[in-house]
Structures are given as C-alpha cells and as structure tokens.
Amino acid sequence: MEQTSDRPTFTDEEALAFHSQGKPGKISVTPTKPMANQRDLSLAYSPGVAVPVRVIAKKPDAVYDYTAKGNLVAVISNGTAILGLGDLGALASKPVMEGKAVLFKRFADVDTIDIEVDTHDVDELVGAIRYLGPTFGGINLEDIKAPECFMVEARLKELMDIPVFHDDQHGTAIICAAGIVNALQLTGRKIEDIKVVVNGAGAAGIACLELLKTMGLPHEHATLCDSKGVIYRGRTQGMNQWKSAHAVETKARTLEEAIEGCDVFLGLSVKGAVTQAMVKTMAKAPIIFAMANPDPEIAPEDVKAVRPDAIVATGRSDYPNQVNNVLGFPYIFRGALDVRAREINLPMKIAAAQALAALAREDVPDEVATAYRGARPSYGAEYIIPSPFDPRLISRVSSAVAEAAIKTGVARHVITDMEAYRAELTARLDPSANLFHRLQTIVRANPKRVVFAEGEEPCVVRAAVAFQQAGLGKAILVGRKEVVQSTVWGMGLDGADLEIRVPHSAQEASPYIEALYKRLQRCGALYRDCVRMVTNDRNIYAASLLAAGEADAMVTGVTRAYTATLGDVRQVLDCPVGQRPMGVLVIFAKGKVIFAADTSVHELPTSEELADIAVQAAQVARHFGFTPRVALLASSTFGFPRNERSERIVEAVHILDHRKVDFEYDGEMAVDVALSKNKLGLYPFCRLTDTANVLVMPAVHSAQIATKMLGEIGGVSMLGPFLVGLEKPVQIVSLGANMTEIYNAALVASL
Ligand SMILES: NC(=O)C1=CN([C@@H]2O[C@H](COP(=O)(O)OP(=O)(O)OC[C@H]3O[C@@H](n4cnc5c(N)ncnc54)[C@H](OP(=O)(O)O)[C@@H]3O)[C@@H](O)[C@H]2O)C=CC1
Numbered sequence: 001m002e003q004t005s006d007r008p009t010f011t012d013e014e015a016l017a018f019h020s021q022g023k024p025g026k027i028s029v030t031p032t033k034p035m036a037n038q039r040d041l042s043l044a045y046s047p048g049v050a051v052p053v054r055v056i057a058k059k060p061d062a063v064y065d066y067t068a069k070g071n072l073v074a075v076i077s078n079g080t081a082i083l084g085l086g087d088l089g090a091l092a093s094k095p096v097m098e099g100k101a102v103l104f105k106r107f108a109d110v111d112t113i114d115i116e117v118d119t120h121d122v123d124e125l126v127g128a129i130r131y132l133g134p135t136f137g138g139i140n141l142e143d144i145k146a147p148e149c150f151m152v153e154a155r156l157k158e159l160m161d162i163p164v165f166h167d168d169q170h171g172t173a174i175i176c177a178a179g180i181v182n183a184l185q186l187t188g189r190k191i192e193d194i195k196v197v198v199n200g201a202g203a204a205g206i207a208c209l210e211l212l213k214t215m216g217l218p219h220e221h222a223t224l225c226d227s228k229g230v231i232y233r234g235r236t237q238g239m240n241q242w243k244s245a246h247a248v249e250t251k252a253r254t255l256e257e258a259i260e261g262c263d264v265f266l267g268l269s270v271k272g273a274v275t276q277a278m279v280k281t282m283a284k285a286p287i288i289f290a291m292a293n294p295d296p297e298i299a300p301e302d303v304k305a306v307r308p309d310a311i312v313a314t315g316r317s318d319y320p321n322q323v324n325n326v327l328g329f330p331y332i333f334r335g336a337l338d339v340r341a342r343e344i345n346l347p348m349k350i351a352a353a354q355a356l357a358a359l360a361r362e363d364v365p366d367e368v369a370t371a372y373r374g375a376r377p378s379y380g381a382e383y384i385i386p387s388p389f390d391p392r393l394i395s396r397v398s399s400a401v402a403e404a405a406i407k408t409g410v411a412r413h414v415i416t417d418m419e420a421y422r423a424e425l426t427a428r429l430d431p432s433a434n435l436f437h438r439l440q441t442i443v444r445a446n447p448k449r450v451v452f453a454e455g456e457e458p459c460v461v462r463a464a465v466a467f468q469q470a471g472l473g474k475a476i477l478v479g480r481k482e483v484v485q486s487t488v489w490g491m492g493l494d495g496a497d498l499e500i501r502v503p504h505s506a507q508e509a510s511p512y513i514e515a516l517y518k519r520l521q522r523c524g525a526l527y528r529d530c531v532r533m534v535t536n537d538r539n540i541y542a543a544s545l546l547a548a549g550e551a552d553a554m555v556t557g558v559t560r561a562y563t564a565t566l567g568d569v570r571q572v573l574d575c576p577v578g579q580r581p582m583g584v585l586v587i588f589a590k591g592k593v594i595f596a597a598d599t600s601v602h603e604l605p606t607s608e609e610l611a612d613i614a615v616q617a618a619q620v621a622r623h624f625g626f627t628p629r630v631a632l633l634a635s636s637t638f639g640f641p642r643n644e645r646s647e648r649i650v651e652a653v654h655i656l657d658h659r660k661v662d663f664e665y666d667g668e669m670a671v672d673v674a675l676s677k678n679k680l681g682l683y684p685f686c687r688l689t690d691t692a693n694v695l696v697m698p699a700v701h702s703a704q705i706a707t708k709m710l711g712e713i714g715g716v717s718m719l720g721p722f723l724v725g726l727e728k729p730v731q732i733v734s735l736g737a738n739m740t741e742i743y744n745a746a747l748v749a750s751l
C-alpha cells in the first residue's frame, strides 16, 4: 500500500485495478475521420489516399497538412532508468510511457504513441529510432539511463530533422531552473553567489546542473555526487566524460561533507539519499529540491522538522512545490509542434523556464486550489512553481517556446498573431478534463458531510473512503459497524475517520421518526409506519439525517431502482417552491460539455414543466461554470415538419418568453440542428448565438433512448444523471453503479 503520513493513499490493488479496468492500459487510438460508407473508404484508403501521397512525395512539408505527423509524438524508452526504480527493462517501462502519453494529451492535446525498445545497446537503440522521423512531429526520450542517454540523444539530434528531447534531462532541468529562479528571489540570493550540491550524476542531475551553469552558476560553486560520493577532480572510479566535465577541486568526498554550508540541494538520485543530519548543516534558508520519484531523497516533513526555514520541493503531486517534468514536456512539445520546429534548442528551454517562473508569481485561478485542498496558494516558499493544474500553463509556456523557436530560426512555420495563438492554445484544453478539477476545488474549499445510504456495499465503502481522502468532506455510512469495518479492513483501506450509523432501536431514532410522522400524518401514515420506515429503510434513515441537518448531502441508488429510491427520498424531502425534481445528464463529447434534462423523472412533461426543466437545467450548467444555451428539442425544427407532438415544445418556448429568463434558449428544434453550427446557420433568426450546450428533452423515454444509445455506441463519456430540484442535495446513482460513479455523485451532491 502507498503510505505517506496524512497524504491521500491508495492500495496496490487499487493502482492495479486502475490500470486494468475497462480496456487494459491508459491509451487507445481514436480515428479523426468517419469511415461510414463506401465514399469515406475510397477517400481514406485506396484510391483517395493516393492523392495526398503524391502531393507529399513532391512537397514533403505537405505531410503536416495531410497526416497526423504534426501533432504526433513518440515517447520512447528502453526502461533502463524507470523513474528512480532503476533498470527494470523495456516491458516494465510501458505503464510510465503510457502515463506520459496520457499527460501529453490531457495537458496539451498532443497525440502520443509509446514505444518501448528492448535493447541496452546505444547503436541498436539509435538504429531503432532514427528512421521514425516520417511518422512523428517529435521524439520524447524517456527513462533511458546515463550515460547512454547522452549519446543516444546527441546522435539522434544529428540524424533527425524533428525535435529529439530527452525529457529526464531537459524537461527536468527546465522545471528545476524555474523553481530555483523563484526560490532564489524569495530568499534574496543571486545565482552567481550560491553553493549548490547535486546528488545524482545521471540524465536528470547533469542536465539540471548544466542549465543552472548556463544561467550563471559558477563551475566551482557546484558539487556533483553520485552513488560513490563526490565527483572531485582526479577521481577515476565510476566516471564518464559527462561526470568529469563537472568535477571540482574539493576536499569533500561524501555527500555529507559536500552538503555542509551549501545553499541549494538538488536530489536526482534515489529515495532516502539525504538525512535530517545532512540538511541540518546546510546554509540559512536552504533550498532543497528532493526530486527522486516515486519517493524523494528526503520527505518534506522530515526537512521541516529540522529546518523550518527551508524551501522544499519534490517530484510528487501530493506535496506543495511539485518540481516534475510534467510541467514541461506537454507544453514544450506543443509549442515546438505548432511551429513545426526542427529541434528544441537552448533558447526554447530557457523561454519555458522563464514562463514557468513568471506564472508562479501571478495570482492563481480556481483550478489551482484543487492541488492545495481548496486553500488558494500564493507565491511564496510553499508555491515557487505553478501547479500542474494551472490552465494557463498551455498558453504561457507553449507560446513562449514557439516564440523562441521562431526567433532562433528553427521554426518551419511562423506564427504571426501570438495573441490569437494563445487563445487557440487555451481552447485546446478539454473542458471535461478541467470540469472535475473545478468541481473538486469548489467542494474542497467548503467540505461537506455526505451520508451514503448503502454503507455496507463494498463499492460504496471504497467511494466513501476516497471521498474523505480527497479532502472533499466527511463520509457517513449507513450500515452495521461490524460489516462496514470488515469491508474496510478486507480491502486494506484506511477507514479510521468514517462515521458509521444505523438505527438500533425506535428510541434511538425517535427524533427522525417524530419528524417523519409530523410530515406524513395527514398523508395516510400512522406512527408505527414511520417507525418501520426510519428503522428499516436506509434511504429514509439517510434522508432523515439530511433533513435533520446531520448531513449536508446524500448518495444512494446502488441497490435499488431509481424510481423506487426517489420515492423513498421524497417521503422525507420536499421540493422548494418553483423547483421540480429532475435528472440532468452531463455528456462529454469531442471536447464539448452538454447537459441533457430531464432524463429521469417527468415521463411526458407538459409545456409548463418543460419550461421549468429549461430553467433548472440552465442553472445547473451555470453552476458547473458554463454559459447556458438551451435548445428545446423535438422531432421538428421551427415548424417543419409540422406535427402535433411538437406543440408542447413550441408552447414551452412561449412560456419562457413570458418569464423573461436570463439565458439564451430557442426551439422547437431537432437535435442535429441544436448541435451543428452549419445546420443552425440555416435559421438566422434563431436566438442561440452558438450550438446548444443544454438540451431539454421532450420526454424521459426519448432522453433515455438517446443517452443510452450514445453510451453504448461509445466515443462519449457521461456523468449522472444528477438529481436536482429537491430541498436538500441527494444523488441517486444507477442500479449497480461502480465506485467512480458513486464518488462522482458524492462530489456533485456536495456542490
Ligand atoms: N522530478 C522529476 O521531474 C524527475 C525526477 N527524476 C528522478 O531523478 C532520479 C534519477 O533519474 P535519471 O537521471 O533519469 O537516472 P540515471 O539512471 O540516468 O541516473 C541516476 C543517477 O543517480 C545516482 N545514484 C544512484 N543512487 C545514488 C545514491 N544513493 N546517491 C547518490 N547518487 C545515486 C547514480 O549514480 P551512479 O552514476 O554512480 O550510478 C546516477 O548518477 C530518479 O529518481 C528519477 O525519478 C528524473 C527525471 C525527472
């Protein structure tokens, strides 16, 4: 199990389940052109494909216009230095390389293929890569150990006319340099004056040191150490030319001796290489970047215990100041690809480092608070480097890299309007990926108590533990203590803080029974009915806790059908005036976020109900941070073909006209019109200024058919449907929902 004091934890079993669930692994290939009919086939393949083939053969640069090359990067490893785990082989490196591919896509919309090459031999590795140029826009070398990595990169750079970038060297060096620039500024030091010790004389260590020297660190002010100690002038054991270049005249022979009195320590070696005793001897306000992965040279809490004046960074995402190359490679390649750069040169690297350092000094947006459990970080000892979740990284870093490439003449394509390019970069970020971070930020800032009605279900227990560990709030599980606890232990989870509740007797549950009786006595319920309901029905008990203010939100539905569950909840909870219960499904497709409502409750809504649904669905879209554009859907569009069933929808639009609502809406319209800019253009009078992002469904059955069809056909992901309109937040998941769905429901219930 992953254990780091009070940090989010996960079990080995969970890490394996994450990688194996659904399709094993983390990436797949998505076609960008339809292959629906004979014509598509003829265009995409023979004979149509011959046309671009001939064009490219005549004019090689046209490859960027007609193929995926311009957005495709190869992440290549031989597995000889997998993180800080050492040489575990090409095969074992695949999860890391797939991980890099996912990060490329998530943070910079770069398509990536991982290639694991099973050789330790430099010539063979170079030979395997050097002919791949036609396929890719760039080569990201990863986790290849030193000194082989230096030779491989240097030779490939000579042989290939696309960027070849060893991420562990340059990606790490760029992020490290950005952090150092800020740490020095915060402690009032100049790079020319500091004394630096670098532990780890491999790919990352040597590259970090070289970049700092390029930025002004004097040669004699830096001591490099490896597994055999200090690299001093004259040392012969375990040396190579890259280490020798940094050898210094010194009496120090061990890290312990070298670190004494130094200002900056950079760890690019292995877990536990530094001790508290060593850190104690460093200069005032020491700067300690313990960057070994997955575990640092020394844990930040161990540094702080002996040196509260230190600025500490690690490579991990669960501590402040994550100095990790994830902040670099996606954006550096994005910028390089966009200008079709021939290489990634020093000015491009320095531009990236400066952009990163500058961004950390600015006010942070909401998304960033996620990484800090809702507490908004600001520039200082605990925030010297931007969070990987800062959505501005792509526009700032990639544009800086692109600009530097253009200035230094390595760009094949020149961008003239940098402002427009920056806007384009921002738009590349997948809104669905950011949405969850935004939601988590909001909830973490104001954590909630969520009651899980089906607390004995293993998937519910797992979701509840994850909810608490993510800092989203407190989980209350309804269930028998011994059953819940044995599930927690059986799964190896840390459920120490879980609150477990169950009504043992009518006496114990009497406040809830009294409240329910007061509510239902004139609706045909006797007192003993209420006793039975509260003590036997866990939905009613959980809803009673919510009604009594002992919980802020509720999640249920795993073991019972939606309508029956909603019926239970409605025994206890009302809808506020003007609200009606309804389901809103959030659909993520092709970079768009679309809300569909009502997908759950109103079988065949009246016009009045449709208007209410439009208003509430628009509120939900706003709540999620979107400006609603509501389409009231039908099988006809603005009267064609005229049909009786559309009249309800036309009337709903009139009702909204009278209500003077504050969002864009229109209808009736068919769904293809609502979602297609071209088709919408056929109706210039339509009041939607862009394609709709809120779809009001004409009936639950059509909503369910459409959304289930989408889900089965694939290519989209969906969240919900989320129940809105009750006086207290309740989320009903679908029967048999999995842990992620329950977790997401708890997150949305907490909003
Ligand atoms: N935070 C980040 O973004 C990144 C972190 N890293 C981390 O840096 C570390 C090194 O990676 P990388 O440079 O690619 O690997 P390499 O294999 O190229 O280099 C490893 C270096 O670490 C040295 N080393 C091993 N054990 C010790 C020790 N106990 N004390 C001092 N030095 C030691 C080795 O010494 P010798 O030469 O004597 O064998 C070698 O010089 C890993 O932990 C990796 O996870 C790497 C890239 C990015």
Ligand SMILES: CC(=O)C(=O)O
Pocket: 082, 083, 084, 143, 167, 168, 292, 293, 315, 324, 325, 326
């Ligand atoms: C982060 C990274 O690339 C490494 O630790 O190797």
Ligand SMILES: [Mg+2]
Pocket: 083, 142, 143, 167, 168
């Ligand atoms: Mg690496």
